[in-house]
Amino acid sequence: MSAQPPTDATASTTIGFTELVALLQQVFVRHGTSPEVAAILAHNCASAERDGAHSHGVFRIPGYVSTLNSGWVNGSALPVVEDVASGFVRVDADNGFAQPALAAARPLLVAKARSAGIALLAIRNSHHFAALWPDVEPFAEEGLVALSVVNSMTCVVPHGADRPLFGTNPIAFAAPRADGSPIVFDLATSAIAHGDVQIAARKGERLPPGMGVDSLGQPTQDPKAILEGGALLPFGGHKGSALSMMVELLAAALTGGNFSFEFNWADHPGARTPWTGQLLILIDPSKTAGQNFAERSQELVRQMHAAGLRRLPGDRRHRTRAKSLETGVEVDAHALDQLREWAH
Amino acid sequence: MSAQPPTDATASTTIGFTELVALLQQVFVRHGTSPEVAAILAHNCASAERDGAHSHGVFRIPGYVSTLNSGWVNGSALPVVEDVASGFVRVDADNGFAQPALAAARPLLVAKARSAGIALLAIRNSHHFAALWPDVEPFAEEGLVALSVVNSMTCVVPHGADRPLFGTNPIAFAAPRADGSPIVFDLATSAIAHGDVQIAARKGERLPPGMGVDSLGQPTQDPKAILEGGALLPFGGHKGSALSMMVELLAAALTGGNFSFEFNWADHPGARTPWTGQLLILIDPSKTAGQNFAERSQELVRQMHAAGLRRLPGDRRHRTRAKSLETGVEVDAHALDQLREWAH
Numbered sequence: 123m124s125a126q127p128p129t130d131a132t133a134s135t136t137i138g139f140t141e142l143v144a145l146l147q148q149v150f151v152r153h154g155t156s157p158e159v160a161a162i163l164a165h166n167c168a169s170a171e172r173d174g175a176h177s178h179g180v181f182r183i184p185g186y187v188s189t190l191n192s193g194w195v196n197g198s199a200l201p202v203v204e205d206v207a208s209g210f211v212r213v214d215a216d217n218g219f220a221q222p223a224l225a226a227a228r229p230l231l232v233a234k235a236r237s238a239g240i241a242l243l244a245i246r247n248s249h250h251f252a253a254l255w256p257d258v259e260p261f262a263e264e265g266l267v268a269l270s271v272v273n274s275m276t277c278v279v280p281h282g283a284d285r286p287l288f289g290t291n292p293i294a295f296a297a298p299r300a301d302g303s304p305i306v307f308d309l310a311t312s313a314i315a316h317g318d319v320q321i322a323a324r325k326g327e328r329l330p331p332g333m334g335v336d337s338l339g340q341p342t343q344d345p346k347a348i349l350e351g352g353a354l355l356p357f358g359g360h361k362g363s364a365l366s367m368m369v370e371l372l373a374a375a376l377t378g379g380n381f382s383f384e385f386n387w388a389d390h391p392g393a394r395t396p397w398t399g400q401l402l403i404l405i406d407p408s409k410t411a412g413q414n415f416a417e418r419s420q421e422l423v424r425q426m427h428a429a430g431l432r433r434l435p436g437d438r439r440h441r442t443r444a445k446s447l448e449t450g451v452e453v454d455a456h457a458l459d460q461l462r463e464w465a466h
Numbered sequence: 467m468s469a470q471p472p473t474d475a476t477a478s479t480t481i482g483f484t485e486l487v488a489l490l491q492q493v494f495v496r497h498g499t500s501p502e503v504a505a506i507l508a509h510n511c512a513s514a515e516r517d518g519a520h521s522h523g524v525f526r527i528p529g530y531v532s533t534l535n536s537g538w539v540n541g542s543a544l545p546v547v548e549d550v551a552s553g554f555v556r557v558d559a560d561n562g563f564a565q566p567a568l569a570a571a572r573p574l575l576v577a578k579a580r581s582a583g584i585a586l587l588a589i590r591n592s593h594h595f596a597a598l599w600p601d602v603e604p605f606a607e608e609g610l611v612a613l614s615v616v617n618s619m620t621c622v623v624p625h626g627a628d629r630p631l632f633g634t635n636p637i638a639f640a641a642p643r644a645d646g647s648p649i650v651f652d653l654a655t656s657a658i659a660h661g662d663v664q665i666a667a668r669k670g671e672r673l674p675p676g677m678g679v680d681s682l683g684q685p686t687q688d689p690k691a692i693l694e695g696g697a698l699l700p701f702g703g704h705k706g707s708a709l710s711m712m713v714e715l716l717a718a719a720l721t722g723g724n725f726s727f728e729f730n731w732a733d734h735p736g737a738r739t740p741w742t743g744q745l746l747i748l749i750d751p752s753k754t755a756g757q758n759f760a761e762r763s764q765e766l767v768r769q770m771h772a773a774g775l776r777r778l779p780g781d782r783r784h785r786t787r788a789k790s791l792e793t794g795v796e797v798d799a800h801a802l803d804q805l806r807e808w809a810h
Contacts, residue, residue, distance in 0.1 A: 209553040210583025210753045239554025240586040240747070246755055267720065284774030295712050297719075305715070307708040358702025364651040364779050367766070368639050371649070375641075375762035376611065378755035383769060403584070403747070409554045411590055411722035418719035422711070425727060430628030435708050 135458060136450030142168040148465035149183060153190040155197035162221045166252050172451045174442035177317030178253035180457050185251060185394040187464060194393035195219065195249050201226040209238040212377075215248030220272065220400045223248050224257060235266055235404035243402040246379035249395035250274070254294035255308035255436070257402065262296035262304030265416070267405040270294045273373040275396040276383045278312045278354045281363035284339060286353035289382035289396060290316050291369035298407070300420035307435035311366035312354040319345045319354070372401045479802060480794030486512040492809035493527060497534040499541035506565045510596050516795045518786035521661030522597035524801050529595060529738040531808060538737035539563065539593050545570040553582040556721075559592030564616065564744045567592050568601060579610060579748035587746040588721035593739035594618070598638035599652035599780070601746065606640035606648030609760070611749040614638045617717040619740040620727045622656045622698045625707035628683060630697035633726035633740060634660050635713035642751070644764035651779035655710035656698040663689045663698070716745045 137145070143164050150160035163186070171179030190197050199218020203226050206212050211231050215223035223245045234241035250272045261268035274289030292315075294308040310316075314333045322329055323345035336342040337351030348354065356362035374381045379399020387393035407415030423434060446452070481489070487508045494504035507530070515523030534541050543562020547570050550556050555575050559567035567589045578585035594616045605612035618633030636659075638652040654660075658677045666673055667689035680686040681695030692698065700706035718725045723743020731737035751759030767778060790796070 204755075206753050207581065207583035207750075209585070210750075212753075212755050214755070237551065238582050238584075239551035240582075240584055241553070242584040242749060244754065267715070280770055280773060280775050282775050282777065283770065287769055287773040293709075295708075297712075297715050305711070307712075309705045309708060357705050360779075361653045361701050361706070364639075364653060365637075367649070367770070367779070368641075368651075370766055371611070371641050371763055375759055375766065376749065376751055376754050378757070381766060381769070405586060405720065406551075406554075407720055409550050409556075410588065410720050411548075411556050411558070413722070415719055419715055422714055422719065422725060425631055425725070426624055426627065426711070429624060429631040431624050431626050433626065435704075435711070 133455040134452050135455045136452055137458060138450055139168060139172050139447060142171065142451050142453070145461055145465055146180075146183070149187070149461055150190075150197070152465055153187050153197070155190065159197055159199065159219060159222050162225055163219060163252075166221055166256050168451070169256050170253050171453060172443055172446040173439040174446075175253055175255075175439060177315055177321055180453055180461065181317065181321070182251060183457075183461060183464070188392035189249075189251070189394045192387075192390040192392035194387055194390040194397075195395055199223075203227045203230060205230060209234055209241045211241065211243045213243065213245045215245055217247055217397070218249065219395075220245055220248040220250040221252065221257070224400075224402065231402070231404060232261075232264070232266070235406050239409040240403065240405045243404075244377035245400040245402070246377040247397075248379065248400055249397055250400055251395040253308055254292045255296070255306050255439075257400075258294045258296035258308075259304055259306050261404055262298045262306065265298050265407070267298070267407055267415075268296045268402065270400065270402040271369040271373045272400040273370050273379075273382045273396070273398045274316070275385075275398075277316060278356055278366060279335060279339075280367065281356055281360040287383055288356070288363075288366040288370060289398070290354065291366045291373070291382070293365065293369065297419050298416045299423055300414070300416040302423075303436065303440045305419060305423065305434060305436060306439075309357075311356055311362050311369060313357045313362070314354060316354070319348050323349055373399045377401055477799040478796050479799045480796050481802060482794055483512060483516050483791060486515065486795050486797070489805055489809055490527070493531070493805055494534075494541070496809055497531050497541070499534065503541055503543065503563060503566050506569055507563060507596075510565055510600050512795070513600050514597050515797060516787055516790040517783040518790075519597055519599075519783060521659055521665055524797055524805065525661065525665070526595060527801075527805060527808070532736035533593075533595070533738045536731075536734040536736035538731055538734040538741075539739055543567075547571045547574060549574060553578055553585045555585065555587045557587065557589045559589055561591055561741070562593065563739075564589055564592040564594040565596065565601070568744075568746065575746070575748060576605075576608070576610070579750050583753040584747065584749050587748075589744040589746070590721040590723035591741075592723065592744060593741055594744055595739040597652055598636045599640070599650050599783075601744075602638045602640035602652075603648055603650050605748055606642045606650065609642050609751070611642070611751055611759075612640045612746065614744065614746040615713040615717045616744040617714050617723075617726045617740070617742045618660070619729075619742075621660060622700055622710060623679060623683075624711065625700055625704040631727055632700070632707075632710040632714060633742070634698065635710045635717070635726070637709065637713065641763050642760045643767055644758070644760040646764075646767075647780065647784045649763060649767065649778060649780060650783075653701075655700055655706050655713060657701045657706070658698060660698070663692055667693055717743045721745055
């Protein structure tokens, strides 16, 4: 063991994707969610693990479990979908997770996008604790262009400010293309995702410069100093900060949800999920003039490769997915034991 | 003269905003635009100068003039507006400037946004040579949330690629707020705006690190090396690069316009305007659940100030505007002489 680098110190094993989904579903139900909510969250979490997006995979389960145990979130939420206008759908997530709210609104939202050419989904009173790309990628697989933003919890210092206010506030985008998987990206507007800081802290690794500050507001490369009273910085200086502000406006002000700084989980020890809102915009590119959209996006991909780009956003994830579906999803052996324990 | 720093080497004078608009309008008409197109471009350009956004103000006029002289753009374009769906408007800009195309579609677009809750404008076959914030800010002044993207011309190396492909591809956003001017930003997805590189080159100033590469692909802080065969970098590494890619997809693939790398002005010496497309999304926040949107955005502003942020995106511009409207727009004296010459 001592000859191995720290990142390989834990043994990994494999599990079939369907088996992982079923196991996670049991864990969720066992900790108080309805079977419907469990099915959606399990598929979401297993998909992240399958794609090698570890910071949003099985790694998140302890946070889900402690949050459900704390009573902070409604595991049996029944989202209420409102048909507001020909391009506008609202959902009250009933203090539950955002993914079941999206699932409940999905058929209406897709029908509106195909009819109106564009449609907006405003989810409020919701908790988002997952990666954002699983919310947009399936729409691109159906030929739609999707854009989503979600705000989280205060941990990012706006550019030019003294203390944290914004969440990590990711932006995710997906677009179909003719030959191959959709073009998909999911980027935190913070310099680094919060989950990656946690993983670095656990592994005892230092971060690159420019990611965060300590509790005194001083730049630090120590992930623990960021987690213990410190904060993250936005990516790309004032520009990333402006985009993070936009996410607060779209995901909270425009949905009726909380800003990242408006909820307080102090009375719910163990709570980890931000209680905010989420916005999703769907566009039907068949309304576009001229050539087929998917052919055009394929042409862009072709030119990006010709310019020397070896890997597109989403490429690594799609390759890991193919491997996982063939040989099983690679999971930390200790984490898998823990899941099996929690499932019973 | 020699005692003054280079940036003050040229004398400045003032001109009333209305007078500046009228003068610019004459310049445009004198160089072959219709009076309608001239009125729109003159107001746009004078507004940038009025707000202190110099790289998109009077500084742009030589580029407009040489482009019009080259026959590259149709100065008397008649945009064709198509009502495609309840939330989707298309405009063929008739190889003219994008701003008259937006103006032609505006009433239909606003009506759709107010009715459907969200509406999309896809402009193609258009030239955009101005700042992007003037396209979104007026909608926020009417209580709407607006987002726009426009692609430009190949000058940015995608993150991880060897040679330039994307344009500077800005993203502009505007949202109303209860007390004060709208919240507005307009950010190039390149590390620096192309106009600012030109201004630095003219002034003989060096750029901060990380803005661009020379003709051999090596990092440089010399603006001339960037302009002469070099290229810009995206802001914020792979994240800014992903956003720039999204702009190509939305502003070109989704409108039916050209990608930044698809047009060739080699046969039109003097041509400067990118012949691409533009996307604009309008959202009616009155469809939002709960509290008034403008009150909520005002609350975000309040909290940003409380976190130590002294200046919001757009604040400096709005302050310069107030001063310009009171004491006149400050313009370089030599540039003003040149305008008067071109107007006759």
